[in-house]
Amino acid sequence: MDFDSIDIKWNSRWNDLDLEKYQGNHNKKYYILEMFAYPSGDLHMGHLRNYVLGDVFFRYKKMRGFDVIHPVGWDAFGLPAEEAAIKRDVAPDSWTMDNISVSSSTLKRMGLLYDWEREVITCRPDYYKWTQWIFLKLYEHGLAYRKESYVNWCPSCNTVLANEQVEQGACWRCKSKVVKKKKEQWFIKITDYAERLLKGLEQLPEWPENVKTMQRNWIGRSEGLRVNFPVEDSSESIGIFTTRPDTLFGVTFIAIAPESDILEKLDIPDKYRNDVEDYIESSLMKTEIERTSTIGEKDGVFTGLYAVNPLNDNKVQIWAADYVLASYGTGAVMSVPAHDTRDHAFAKKYSIDIKPVIKPQDELWDFNKDAYTEEGILFNSGEFSGLNSQEAIEKISQFVEDSKLGIRDVNYRIRDWLVSRQRYWGAPIPMIHCEKCGIVPVSEDELPVLLPDSQEIDFIPKGESPLSTSSDFINTVCPKCGGKARRDADTMDTFVDSSWYQLRYVDANNSESIFSKEKADNELPVDMYIGGIEHANGHLIYFRFITKFLKDIGMHSEEEPALKLVNQGMIMDREGNIMSKSKGNAVPVGPFVEKHGSDLARGTMLFIGPGYKDALWSEDGIKGMHRFIERLEKATVEYAPHFRGNCGPSSDTEKSVYVKLNQTIKQTGGDIEAFEHNTAIASIMELLNLVNQKKEQMRQEFTASVLFTMTRIVSPFLPHIGEELHSLYAPDTESVFLTEWPVYDSKYLSEDTVTVVVQINGKVRAKLDVPPDITENEIYDRAISEDNVKKYTDKGTVVKKIYVKKKLLSLVVK
RNA sequence: GCGAGAGUGGCGGAACGGCAGACGCGCUGGAUUUAGGAUCCAGUAGGUAUUCCCUGUGGGGGUUCAAAUCCCCCCUCUCGCACCA
Numbered sequence: 001m002d003f004d005s006i007d008i009k010w011n012s013r014w015n016d017l018d019l020e021k022y023q024g025n026h027n028k029k030y031y032i033l034e035m036f037a038y039p040s041g042d043l044h045m046g047h048l049r050n051y052v053l054g055d056v057f058f059r060y061k062k063m064r065g066f067d068v069i070h071p072v073g074w075d076a077f078g079l080p081a082e083e084a085a086i087k088r089d090v091a092p093d094s095w096t097m098d099n100i101s102v103s104s105s106t107l108k109r110m111g112l113l114y115d116w117e118r119e120v121i122t123c124r125p126d127y128y129k130w131t132q133w134i135f136l137k138l139y140e141h142g143l144a145y146r147k148e149s150y151v152n153w154c155p156s157c158n159t160v161l162a163n164e165q166v167e168q169g170a171c172w173r174c175k176s177k178v179v180k181k182k183k184e185q186w187f188i189k190i191t192d193y194a195e196r197l198l199k200g201l202e203q204l205p206e207w208p209e210n211v212k213t214m215q216r217n218w219i220g221r222s223e224g225l226r227v228n229f230p231v232e233d234s235s236e237s238i239g240i241f242t243t244r245p246d247t248l249f250g251v252t253f254i255a256i257a258p259e260s261d262i263l264e265k266l267d268i269p270d271k272y273r274n275d276v277e278d279y280i281e282s283s284l285m286k287t288e289i290e291r292t293s294t295i296g297e298k299d300g301v302f303t304g305l306y307a308v309n310p311l312n313d314n315k316v317q318i319w320a321a322d323y324v325l326a327s328y329g330t331g332a333v334m335s336v337p338a339h340d341t342r343d344h345a346f347a348k349k350y351s352i353d354i355k356p357v358i359k360p361q362d363e364l365w366d367f368n369k370d371a372y373t374e375e376g377i378l379f380n381s382g383e384f385s386g387l388n389s390q391e392a393i394e395k396i397s398q399f400v401e402d403s404k405l406g407i408r409d410v411n412y413r414i415r416d417w418l419v420s421r422q423r424y425w426g427a428p429i430p431m432i433h434c435e436k437c438g439i440v441p442v443s444e445d446e447l448p449v450l451l452p453d454s455q456e457i458d459f460i461p462k463g464e465s466p467l468s469t470s471s472d473f474i475n476t477v478c479p480k481c482g483g484k485a486r487r488d489a490d491t492m493d494t495f496v497d498s499s500w501y502q503l504r505y506v507d508a509n510n511s512e513s514i515f516s517k518e519k520a521d522n523e524l525p526v527d528m529y530i531g532g533i534e535h536a537n538g539h540l541i542y543f544r545f546i547t548k549f550l551k552d553i554g555m556h557s558e559e560e561p562a563l564k565l566v567n568q569g570m571i572m573d574r575e576g577n578i579m580s581k582s583k584g585n586a587v588p589v590g591p592f593v594e595k596h597g598s599d600l601a602r603g604t605m606l607f608i609g610p611g612y613k614d615a616l617w618s619e620d621g622i623k624g625m626h627r628f629i630e631r632l633e634k635a636t637v638e639y640a641p642h643f644r645g646n647c648g649p650s651s652d653t654e655k656s657v658y659v660k661l662n663q664t665i666k667q668t669g670g671d672i673e674a675f676e677h678n679t680a681i682a683s684i685m686e687l688l689n690l691v692n693q694k695k696e697q698m699r700q701e702f703t704a705s706v707l708f709t710m711t712r713i714v715s716p717f718l719p720h721i722g723e724e725l726h727s728l729y730a731p732d733t734e735s736v737f738l739t740e741w742p743v744y745d746s747k748y749l750s751e752d753t754v755t756v757v758v759q760i761n762g763k764v765r766a767k768l769d770v771p772p773d774i775t776e777n778e779i780y781d782r783a784i785s786e787d788n789v790k791k792y793t794d795k796g797t798v799v800k801k802i803y804v805k806k807k808l809l810s811l812v813v814k
Numbered sequence: 815g816c817g818a819g820a821g822u823g824g825c826g827g828a829a830c831g832g833c834a835g836a837c838g839c840g841c842u843g844g845a846u847u848u849a850g851g852a853u854c855c856a857g858u859a860g861g862u863a864u865u866c867c868c869u870g871u872g873g874g875g876g877u878u879c880a881a882a883u884c885c886c887c888c889c890u891c892u893c894g895c896a897c898c899a
Binding site: 167168169209210213214216217218220222224240241242243244255291292298322323324325327328329333334335336340341342343411412413533534536537576607608609610613614615616618620621622623624625627628630678679681682683684685686689755757759760761762763764767788799800801802804807808810811812 | 815816817818819820825826827828832833836837838839840853866878879880892893894895896897898899
C-alpha cells in the first residue's frame with residue numbers, strides 16, 4: 001500500500017470538503033481543544049500523542065453527528081525562544097515563526113483536521129493586543145496592582161518567577177536555585193477568586209479527581225482566627241493567624257518572618273538591633289532550597305521585645321525566625337511549643353518555655369520530647385479548661401470576636417500571581433510611569449503596545465528588562481498630563497497569553513474587539529480539553545481564573561472554561577524520562593511520518609496504551625500495526641467486488657461473526673469515549689482475525705458487508721487508510737467522516753450459546769456450552785453429570801449453589 | 815512529612831468481584847523459499863504424574879461460594895505540595 005499517495009489524496013479531499021469547519025449548529029456543538037504547543041522546533045512524539053487523541057475524538061464526534069469546533073494555535077512567547085535565539089544568534093521572532101511553520105506542515109502532513117482560519121499565535125500583535133487589553137481591564141477592576149515585596153528570583157534566567165513556576169525551590173525552566181529579591185512588580189489578584197476557583201471545582205464532575213485535588217491543595221483554604229498581640233510598652237500590636245485557637249493559652253513566644261514588614265515597625269532595643277538586622281540579612285541571602293532543606297533545624301533571633309497574650313495577659317517573647325513565611329497569613333505566628341512540632345523544635349533550641357494546654361490521649365506524654373499536635377481536652381486555659389478542642393475552637397473564637405481582640409478569618413495558600421518578567425520575548429505590560437501622575441494605563445485605542453524589533457535591541461537578559469534599553473520604546477508621554485513619562489519595561493508571564501486563548505478561537509480574526517459575545521455564547525464552553533497533567537496547578541488555574549474574570553466583566557456567560565478534561569499520559573524514552581526538546585530525547589514527528597506514513601505513526605501511538613497513561617515510546621510497535629494494516633487491506637480489497645450493501649447473517653458461522661461485529665462496534669465507540677484506544681484497536685484486530693478464519697465458510701457478500709463496516713469503525717484511528725478502503729465499497733461517498741457511525745444491533749450482542757464455568761469450592765472444574773436462557777436447575781443437572789464435576793460432588797454434599805447468568809455456576813461441596 | 819496514583823509473562827499491555835495474561839511485539843518449532851526478507855500454521859507464566867492436577871497478578875493478613883479487582887498493614891516506584899501556623 002502506498003501510504004504517501006493515500007495521505008496526499010485524502011488530505012486534499014478533506015481540505016476541499018471543509019470537514020473541519022463549524023457549521024454554527026449550537027445544539028450539536030462540540031468544542032474539542034488540545035493544549036496548544038510551544039513551538040520549539042518540530043513536534044515530537046509527546047506532542048503528536050496530544051494531537052492524535054484530539055483528532056480521533058474529532059472524527060468520532062463528527063461521525064456521531066456533532067458540529068465540531070477544533071482549533072489550533074501556538075503558545076509562542078516565552079523563554080526558550082530567547083534562549084535559542086541567544087545560542088544560535090537568530091532573532092526570537094523568526095526562530096519562533098520558522099518552528100511554527102515546520103510544525104504546522106507536520107500537522108497538515110499528518111492529516112490532523114484543524115480549522116486553520118482560527119489559528120492564534122500569541123506572539124503576534126493581533127493576539128497580544130488583547131492580552132494587553134485584559135491586563136488593562138484587570139487594572140481597571142482593581143485586580144492588577146504593583147507592589148514591592150520579596151519575590152522569587154531566578155539568577156540564571158535573570159527574571160522573577162510566579163509561585164507556580166518555582167518547583168522544590170528551583171526555577172521550573174533552568175532548575176537554578178531561586179532566591180528572594182526585593183522588587184516592585186505587577187501582581188494579579190487571583191486570591192480574590194480563590195473561593196470561586198475552589199467552589200467551581202464542584203461543578204466539574206468530568207475533570208479528573210487528581211487534578212481537582214491538586215488544585216484544592218494549591219488553593220489551600222484554611223479557616224482560623226486572627227488575634228492581635230499588643231507589644232509591651234508600645235502602641236504597636238502584632239497580628240497572628242491560627243487554625244488552632246484551642247491552643248491560645250499555650251503560647252510562649254511570637255515568631256515573625258525576617259522579610260515581614262512587621263519587623264520594620266517594631267522599636268527594637270539597641271542591644272538587639274544589630275543581631276536582628278544581621279539575621280534578616282543572612283536569611284534573605286539563603287536560597288529557598290537552603291531555607292527549606294533544614295526542616296526541623298529552626299533558627300531565629302530574639303528581638304528583646306515582649307508581647308502580651310490578650311487571653312491570659314502572659315508576657316511572651318518576640319522572635320524573628322525564618323521558618324515563618326512572610327507571604328502567608330500575617331507574616332507572624334503565635335508559637336505553641338507544646339502543640340506544634342516546629343514551635344517545639346524552636347523552643348528546645350532556644351530554651352523557651354513549653355506550656356501544655358491540651359491533654360493528650362496518652363497520659364504519659366513527654367512534652368519535653370515531642371509536641372502533642374492532636375486534639376484533646378483543654379486545661380490551664382482559664383474558663384475554657386475542660387472543653388474539647390472542637391468546642392474550644394468555637395467558644396474561644398467567639399470570645400475573641402466579642403471582646404474585639406481579633407476576628408475569624410480564612411486564609412489561602414495560593415498567592416497573587418506575579419506577572420511581570422524582566423525578559424524580552426513577551427507581551428509588553430501596557431502601563432506608563434509618569435513623574436507627575438504616577439502609574440497611568442495606556443489608553444485602549446493605543447493598543448497594542450508593540451514589542452520592539454529584536455534587531456534593534458539587546459535582548460540578552462541582565463536583570464532589568466531589555467526593553468528599558470530601547471529609548472524609542474521606553475520614552476513616551478503621559479496619557480493624562482502629556483508630560484514626560486516612561487513605559488513599563490517588563491513583559492507579561494506567558495501564562496497570561498495562554499489563560500484566554502480558548503476564547504479567542506471563537507473569533508480569532510476580530511480586529512474590533514477581543515471576541516464577539518454572540519460567538520462566545522454560541523461556541524463556549526470547551527467540551528473536551530486534552531493536555532498534560534503538568535499544567536494542573538499552573539495553566540489550568542490561570543485559565544479558569546481569567547475565564548471567570550471575563551465573564552464578570554460581561555464578555556461572555558461561562559463560569560468555567562472547559563467541561564471535561566483529559567490528561568494524556570506523557571511519552572517517555574526508554575530510561576523513563578519525559579520526552580522533551582530540552583532533554584534532547586525528543587523523537588521528531590516529521591521524519592517519522594515521511595518514512596512510515598501518517599496512519600502507521602498514528603496507529604502505533606494509539607495502540608501503545610490508554611491515552612491517559614504514560615507510555616514508553618518504542619518503534620517495536622510499528623511492525624504489528626503495519627501487519628494489521630496489510631491484513632486489513634488484503635481482506636478488504638479482496639471482498640470489495642462482492643459488496644452488495646449491508647447484509648445480515650444466514651448461518652451459524654455468519655451469526656457468530658455478526659455478533660462479534662456488533663460487539664466490536666459497541667466496544668470501539670465506548671473505548672474512544674474513554675480514551676482507551678488500545679483496546680478499541682485490539683477488538684478490531686480480533687474481528688479481522690475471526691473474519692479471516694471463517695471467511696471460507698461464509699457468503700462472500702456477507703463477508704464483504706462485515707468488512708465494509710470495519711472500514712468505517714477503523715477510520716477514526718487510521719483515517720487515510722480507512723477512507724481509501726471505505727471508498728472501494730462506497731465510491732460515491734465523499735468521505736467516510738460524512739457518514740454516520742455504525743449503529744450496533746443489540747439483538748446480536750451475544751451468541752446462541754454461552755460458555756458457563758463450573759466452579760467447585762472456588763476452582764474451575766468444567767466449562768459448559770449452554771443456551772443463554774438456561775435455568776439454574778437445568779444447568780445444575782448438566783453440571784453434575786460431567787465426569788470432572790461428579791468426581792468432586794461425590795466426595796461430599798453440595799451445600800450451596802450460586803448461578804450467575806451466562807457466566808458461571810459455583811458449587812460449595814462439603 | 816502531607817496528598818494523589820501505580821506495581822500483572824521476556825516486553826507494551828488486557829481483564830477491574832466470576833475462565834488471569836485479550837490484542838500486539840519478541841521468542842521456539844514447522845511450511846514455503848537457493849538464501850535472506852515477507853507470508854502462513856502450531857506453540858509460548860511456572861511446575862508436573864501433560865485432555866488431569868498444583869502454584870502464580872510487589873509482600874502479609876482479612877471479607878466472599880469466588881479477589882489482580884474490595885478492606886487493613888507493610889514494601890517499592892511515579893507525580894504533586896513541601897515549615898501554609
